[in-house]
Every structure is written in structure tokens, then in C-alpha cells.
């Protein structure tokens with residue numbers, strides 16, 4: 001399900017040019033003009049399917065114009081295990097991700113305003129190694145939490161991640177404890193932490209900061225869960241329900257406060273934070 | 279016949295030869311004591327050779343050895359007066375993750391740990407030590423109780439991972455683990471964790487946010503199983519040995535990465551060859567760490583734990 005399993009089925013070339021004009025909705029299969037899709041904040045105009053946003057697109061629709069101040073942007077991966085898999089060294093893969101996305105890590109952190117309210121934000125970007133939780137990701141999420149703590153401002157994390165970054169081995173696992181220690185401190189000091197779960201939020205990210213918001217909000221249809229669908233099917237040897245691990249499934253089981261359409265997300269965040277009376 | 283690991287075969291063969299000679303001696307067919315002593319010496323040497331040179335993948339096999347001590351062995355061998363406390367007060371009682379008060383020499387403590395079985399029936403009952411959300415929630419309840427009673431927490435980690443099942447997802451496996459990671463960061467009594475066998479990803483870490491993390495010398499601790507990693511990154515589970523090496527999952531690697539605080543040396547031949555010696559090594563290591571942690575104030579403990587986990591990971595800056 002992660003970025004590493006994705007394979008382009010269609011040959012490049014002529015098809016690619018068409019892809020620049022048309023987009024095929026992953027949900028209703030309708031062909032829509034790419035420009036229409038983008039103008040509609042990457043939501044399918046036909047069925048309402050929410051596509052992925054880049055971190056800066058997310059920041060653009062969430063924070064008041066011109067208020068975002070990026071922090072900790074120089075933090076980047078370093079290949080601590082000198083990990084080499086079937087497709088080559090992790091170090092090279094990370095460099096390619098940096099070139100491709102023009103990001104240094106799978107998360108962008110900083111401060112900004114939501115309808116005038118000052119907040120700290122961490123926004124994950126799925127394009128960077130599947131939004132995986134590496135050491136740099138964990139460090140930035142923790143640093144932003146510490147900043148929110150020191151300045152007593154609410155913290156919002158937008159998750160979009162397949163989980164831990166296994167190329168960093170155990171250090172990646174430890175980022176779960178590290179980031180949770182950060183949000184635990186906010187809780188201790190009674191500073192709000194809102195988790196926004198977007199497609200996908202799975203594995204080690206769902207099993208750490210993404211699930212312990214004071215308020216957990218998801219986008220419609222987002223994949224949210226701990227174990228992968230295939231692993232579960234192999235374990236229990238039965239078919240899983242159609243809506244398994246969708247935001248709607250997770251809401252029904254009591255782990256989300258709300259599912260909110262992308263268009264209403266900023267307003268919803270503001271409404272909630274406006275109740276913070278400290 | 280007992281199951282043995284392939285690389286243990288030379289040792290097992292010598293052990294069988296010794297057994298034969300002993301039987302012959304018992305049937306008074308002669309005095310073989312000199313030969314027996316010779317073979318016993320050779321057996322020890324081979325064991326040492328083999329166990330000193332284990333590859334990471336072989337270490338995984340040792341960590342999963344069917345005769346490796348499980349939590350109930352340690353409860354019997356190390357602790358006095360185990361008072362099991364059951365149930366998460368929300369849904370049920372998980373037999374894969376258990377806990378209760380227990381006494382280590384004179385030190386009273388709260389014990390939580392993954393509980394694997396020693397045979398198939400017991401393993402089915404204990405879900406092979408793979409806990410569900412109710413297991414993690416029970417563990418958190420007991421850790422809070424430890425805080426109230428002001429006794430330190432001992433967490434024994436031995437799981438392939440948190441259970442990947444439909445019911446576990448419905449009841450919030452991710453939330454249960456995440457909650458433990460968050461709440462353990464704030465617990466105001468000392469926490470000592472020991473990875474005794476398999477430290478399987480989030481399922482292990484879910485009780486592993488500790489002031490001291492100790493690890494048996496042939497235990498492993500990893501973000502994903504070598505098999506899982508191989509099938510994702512190499513698209514071929516036969517690369518498991520390669521993945522085991524790349525993931526740096528042995529106690530030695532983890533110590534150098536700053537993830538664990540001490541390696542507890544297993545007896546020659548692995549923990550399964552001598553349960554008693556293993557338990558006693560764990561006991562003295564745990565007591566040593568508790569002695570250091572107990573005098574610290576609650577604020578100091580929490581601050582220290584925060585700094586410890588804040589420092590985890592390696593990245594480039596600037």
C-alpha cells in the first residue's frame with residue numbers, strides 16, 4: 001500500500017501528455033479536467049473523492065494568506081543504517097525524493113494563523129517517501145510540538161503517511177515514542193492538539209501521534225488503520241468488509257470526532273480552537 | 279524428538295553422544311567418565327563458537343526458539359508473590375499481554391508483559407503473544423495503578439507484533455498503542471523494560487517507553503519482521519536473512535544506535551539452554567537499574583524520559 005509498491009501500469013509518452021490534461025477519479029472513475037480538479041482543491045467534482053494534497057497546498061488552504069512561517073526546514077534524512085534494499089541505497093532514494101518534491105523531509109513544519117488564531121502546524125507530504133516517519137520527520141514533529149508548548153499555542157498535525165520508514169529500522173520505530181512524548185507534554189500543559197487524518201494514515205503514524213489528538217478529524221474516505229489489509233486477510237483468512245479502515249469505519253468505531261470535507265476543514269478547525277479559553 | 283535449529287545441530291550431536299555414553303555407563307558397560315568429560319568440554323567450545331558468531335538471521339531463530347523461556351518461566355524463576363490483575367475495564371481480558379504485582383527480591387513492582395505459550399494449545403489461548411487493544415489498555419491501567427501505589431514498572435517484551443485482525447482494528451489497535459506511548463511518557467514511577475525474545479514493532483513499543491531498556495543478548499527488536507521487510511522491499515520473503523542484517527535488529531546494533539541501555543548476556547548456548555541462569559541475569563540487571571532510578575524524583579524521571587526519547591533518531595541538519 002505504500003509508495004514503494006506503486007507501479008505505473010501505463011507506458012510513458014503519449015499517455016503522459018494526456019495525464020496532464022485529464023485526471024481519472026480513483027473513486028468514480030470519471031475523467032475530469034485536471035484544472036477543474038485542482039481548482040476544486042483536488043476533490044473530484046463528480047463524486048467528492050478527496051485526492052492527496054502536497055504539504056504546501058494544504059498550508060495554502062488552511063492558514064491565512066501570508067502568515068505561514070516555516071521552521072526546521074533544513075532537517076533531512078541521513079541514512080543511519082546505510083540501508084540497501086533490492087532497488088539500491090536508501091540514501092539515494094532519499095536524495096531523489098528531495099529533488100522530486102523539493103522538500104527535505106516528509107513533513108513541513110511551522111507557524112501560522114487560522115482566521116487570526118496563532119497555531120503551530122506539521123503537515124505531512126505523501127510524495128516524500130510515502131510520507132513515511134523517518135528520524136527527520138519525528139524530529140520536526142517534536143520540535144514543532146515543543147515550540148507550541150513554549151509559546152502556548154495550539155498544535156495541529158495533518159497526517160498523510162503509510163507508517164514507519166523501515167529503511168531507518170528501529171530508529172524509525174522510536175519516532176513513534178518521540179513524537180508521542182512531544183504531544184504528551186502539550187497535554188500536560190493543557191495546550192490543544194488537533195490531529196487531522198488524511199488519506200492515508202496507517203501503521204506507525206496511526207499508532208502514534210495521529211490517533212491521540214484532543215480532537216481527531218478525518219477527511220472523507222481516508223484510509224486509516226494499523227495493520228495492512230493484506231496482512232489481516234492472511235491472518236484471519238476471511239474477506240474484510242468493503243468499508244474496512246475507511247474514515248467512516250473508524251468514526252463508527254469511536255476513534256474520530258468528525259469527518260470533515262476539505263472545503264470546511266479550516267472553518268471547523270477555527271470553530272474548535274475558538275472554544276479554547278485559557 | 280526435540281526441535282533444534284540447524285546451526286545448533288553439531289552441538290546436539292555431541293550432546294547425543296554424551297547421552298549414549300552416560301547410558302552405557304549406567305548399564306555398567308565400563309567407565310567412560312574421561313570420554314564424557316572430553317565431549318562435554320568440546321560441546322561447550324562448539325556452543326561458544328556457534329553463539330559468538332550468530333548472524334542476525336540466526337539470532338532471530340534463537341529469539342523465536344520454541345524452548346526459549348516465556349513470561350511465565352520468568353515469573354516462576356525470578357519473582358515472588360505474583361498477584362495477577364486482569365481486564366481492561368472496557369472490553370475484555372487479553373491473555374497475550376498480562377500483568378500484576380510481583381516482588382523481585384525485596385523490591386515490590388508492577389509487572390506487565392507479553393505472554394507466549396509453551397505449546398500449541400497454550401499459544402492458541404494466548405494468541406501467540408500478539409496482543410489486542412484490550413491488552414494494551416490493561417497494561418496502561420496497571421501502569422497507572424503502579425503510579426498510585428508508587429511501585430516501579432517492569433515491562434517484559436516478547437511479541438511478534440500487535441495482533442493484525444479485524445476485531446483489533448475495530449477496537450482501535452492503533453489508538454491503544456498510541457495512547458500507551460503518550461501516557462508512558464508521563465508516568466511518574468520508574469519503568470524498566472526488558473526485551474526477552476522478539477521485540478516486534480509497535481506491539482513491542484506499546485509497553486516499551488521505559489527509563490531503562492534492557493535486552494537479552496539473543497533477543498531482537500525491529501520496526502518490522504525480516505520476513506515482512508523482505509517481502510515489501512525485495513518483493514521476496516527469501517531475502518529475510520538479508521533484511522535481518524540490513525534492519526540492524528540485534529542487541530549489539532541497538533546498543534550502538536542508542537535505542538537500548540544494556541545488553542544482558544545469555545548463558546552459552548542461548549537462553550533456552552539454561553532458563554535459570556537467564557532469569558538470574560535478568561534479575562540482577564533489573565535490580566541494578568531500579569537502584570539507580572528509584573531515588574529520582576517523579577519530575578526528574580519524566581524529564582529524563584522525555585529527553586531520552588527526544589534524542590532518538592539520526593538526521594542531517596543544515
Ligand SMILES: [Zn+2]
Nearest residue numbers: 025028044047
Ligand atoms: Zn469521482
